Amino acid sequence: MKLYSFWRSSTSYRTRIALGLKGLHADNIPVNIVTAEHRGSVYAKINPEMRMPTLIDGEHTLTQSLAIIEYLEEKYPEPPLLPLNIYERARVRALALAVACDISPLNNTSPLLYLSQKLGLTEEQKVEWMRHWISSGFEVLEQLLITSPYTGTFCHGATPGMADCCLVPQLYNARRYHIDLTDFPLITRIDAACAKLPAFIAAHPSNQPDAVK
């Protein structure tokens, strides 16, 4: 397999974690978002969405991190990233989507460019925008996790899964923007548990070949 990814992209980071948890290897092909390489003609031919990441598995081209993770789950069921029980699966997916739909899209490169280039926002206003969506999203997640008997060492029980794949990259982003995490003890505790595992360590942005120190 080949994974087109960018070291700091949270959707790439999610996918790398899932591959690692499954014990799968994909050759990492860096695409530089900072220089807009993802919008160039070479990458656009591979992925017309011009977004990160893209997984190539044999003849198949796969896009959208959550669709890729579901694909890996179906093709390589062990170890599972979703519980067996139908309702519990829905819970894990809902937690993953609370990050992937309600936080992450607002802080992507394209809305941030729109805010600065079309609306003339200052750097400070952009950072405030990002902090707002991360903090308000984390308030919801902390609440969802605290109130559920299914929350364990990880977002769901004693093994890491799809929700953790989404949560950890979002925390990396939060720290990048110096967001105060003291109000989110459960989220940070789960993140700390993940940080000890080889799959999460190997997937960390700082451990990617294209990382800028």
Added chain:
Amino acid sequence: MKLYSFWRSSTSYRTRIALGLKGLHADNIPVNIVTAEHRGSVYAKINPEMRMPTLIDGEHTLTQSLAIIEYLEEKYPEPPLLPLNIYERARVRALALAVACDISPLNNTSPLLYLSQKLGLTEEQKVEWMRHWISSGFEVLEQLLITSPYTGTFCHGATPGMADCCLVPQLYNARRYHIDLTDFPLITRIDAACAKLPAFIAAHPSNQPDAVK
């Protein structure tokens, strides 16, 4: 089952379509987003995310439209909203996510409120923002659909599925903001095919009990 939904919310609309395609009935409990009823204490107890929709199935509370649709797919497999083949499933999920992650979140109530209340955008600037994300998202979708041999009468083949559940409400939104759809002949052709089906007709915002004429 009970579905907490708002007539014009695209995530509610998606879920209503999926229920209809499965031939399932859920009592519709309207929640008024315009009066911020979803942020009130009654609804917050039901769904701490304070977002639409929420499906109650017996003792289970389900949130996030795509997690609900996957749940319905697993609990009530017939008729399927995802193909059988693993790669094709990933394709359909990626199309659904291209709407649910890359278009819809930017045009939700909360970012629009932020744009007007915190950043002082005019109504015209907000509409331009919405049009931008819908049009650029549709350009990508049209391209994904045109270049795939799997595209048929619907987003994937000859039967409607998860991607159609997401696409049709986004088109409803696009029309609401008078977006020129002439550049998206395939998307509009699929939308027209969906519009003939009872499940899509019954789920249409104008056919909901809380619809404002």
